[in-house]
Amino acid sequence: MKTRRLGKTELMVSEIGFGGEWLERHPEQEAIDLIRYAEKQGINIIDCWMPDPKSRDIIGKAIADSRDKWYVQGHIGSTWQDGQYVRTRDMRHVKPAFEDLLRRIGGGYIDLGMIHYIDTQEDWNSSMNGPFIDYVRHLRDTGVIRHIGMSTHNPRIAKMAVETGFIEMILFSINPAFDMKPASDDLTAMFADYDASLSGIDPERASLYRLCEEKDVGITVMKGFFGGRLFDAATSPFGAAFTPVQLIHYGLTRPGVCSILCGYDTPAQIDAAVAYETATDDERDYASVIAHAPLHAYRGQCTYCGHCAPCPMEIDIAMVNKFYDLAVQQPAVPDSVRQHYLALGATASACIGCQGCEERCPFGVPVAERMVKTAELFGC
Numbered sequence: 524m525k526t527r528r529l530g531k532t533e534l535m536v537s538e539i540g541f542g543g544e545w546l547e548r549h550p551e552q553e554a555i556d557l558i559r560y561a562e563k564q565g566i567n568i569i570d571c572w573m574p575d576p577k578s579r580d581i582i583g584k585a586i587a588d589s590r591d592k593w594y595v596q597g598h599i600g601s602t603w604q605d606g607q608y609v610r611t612r613d614m615r616h617v618k619p620a621f622e623d624l625l626r627r628i629g630g631g632y633i634d635l636g637m638i639h640y641i642d643t644q645e646d647w648n649s650s651m652n653g654p655f656i657d658y659v660r661h662l663r664d665t666g667v668i669r670h671i672g673m674s675t676h677n678p679r680i681a682k683m684a685v686e687t688g689f690i691e692m693i694l695f696s697i698n699p700a701f702d703m704k705p706a707s708d709d710l711t712a713m714f715a716d717y718d719a720s721l722s723g724i725d726p727e728r729a730s731l732y733r734l735c736e737e738k739d740v741g742i743t744v745m746k747g748f749f750g751g752r753l754f755d756a757a758t759s760p761f762g763a764a765f766t767p768v769q770l771i772h773y774g775l776t777r778p779g780v781c782s783i784l785c786g787y788d789t790p791a792q793i794d795a796a797v798a799y800e801t802a803t804d805d806e807r808d809y810a811s812v813i814a815h816a817p818l819h820a821y822r823g824q825c826t827y828c829g830h831c832a833p834c835p836m837e838i839d840i841a842m843v844n845k846f847y848d849l850a851v852q853q854p855a856v857p858d859s860v861r862q863h864y865l866a867l868g869a870t871a872s873a874c875i876g877c878q879g880c881e882e883r884c885p886f887g888v889p890v891a892e893r894m895v896k897t898a899e900l901f902g903c
């Protein structure tokens with residue numbers, strides 16, 4: 524496994540990393556074994572944005588005997604309230620949630636203390652002035668976090684973070700669909716000379732990558748596979764399927780990018796990502812897929828990230844969206860999907876259309892509208 528220097532943090536992180544958000548859906552020992560398997564393959568960086576105790580315990584137990592071999596991205600501002608994820612800057616919740624993370628991860632420190640998920644100017648303004656940022660700086664000054672990072676999906680906010688000088692790295696969502704300039708009739712021309720320059724990529728995102736390189740701010744990547752959507756021509760915004768290796772290569776060839784944090788359910792999926800290290804140039808070639816793909820819009824598609832929670836009606840929006848997407852790809856709703864859907868605590872028909880989730884969704888998913896369609900499709 525090759526490592527890359529994560530910008531000014533000087534940490535040498537594995538090119539392929541571990542995004543932890545799927546751990547929670549596995550039995551504890553199975554998830555622990557998965558992390559240990561990843562470690563054996565040379566993976567040494569893991570993201571823990573999740574506030575739930577189960578995910579945090581899994582990571583802590585998995586790395587207990589090798590804490591010094593791992594770099595943990597631990598998020599500040601991701602909290603667990605009444606059994607739900609809540610993103611907040613309210614210090615009454617931020618502090619205990621971070622202390623809980625520290626305790627469960629173990630070792631007494633977090634390598635990369637991540638300012639959790641700022642996507643709006645308003646959140647940026649309030650987070651960067653006052654007790655929240657004072658707390659982050661205090662954690663860094665006292666060595667509890669070794670470096671300050673930030674997660675965001677918004678290139679404009681990411682550039683502001685890079686310009687501060689004290690935010691040393693960012694976790695940013697990158698894949699060919701997110702990067703692509705939304706409007707163009709000529710994809711072939713748009714992606715000509717794609718590797719050599721950033722032509723074809725949204726200018727704001729391209730300038731972010733250049734700025735990161737210039738300011739020595741490393742990027743770790745989330746959503747590199749667009750929630751698995753890019754593996755299937757039917758769900759890919761390009762109308763063409765990519766392999767994990769191609770998408771990893773896409774991410775790793777953006778300026779400033781140091782590691783692609785993939786989500787894994789099985790050792791085989793880890794193998795498929797780690798196969799990047801020994802892949803040929805042909806196997807890595809994503810550009811030919813893009814160049815021959817029909818162009819589709821991607822905005823409005825759910826990546827199952829969970830950032831829209833909490834729902835006042837306790838709907839697990841990401842899971843409902845996932846079952847809806849799985850169901851509509853088939854001529855009839857498969858029984859297995861229906862059973863999983865019915866097993867959810869609350870189904871789409873519970874939606875009251877408040878649209879609070881839509882304000883929190885970074886991808887502009889019309890959740891309330893989809894809830895209506897989902898309720899119609901499943902009949903509840």
Ligand code: SF4
Pocket residue numbers: 833834835836837838840873874875876877878879880881890891894
């Ligand atoms: S619009 Fe529906 S799904 Fe979204 S938060 Fe409101 S009740 Fe929940």
Ligand code: SF4
Pocket residue numbers: 824825826827828829830831832840841844883884885886887888890
């Ligand atoms: S609706 Fe938006 S925030 Fe919620 S899971 Fe889907 S992409 Fe994420």
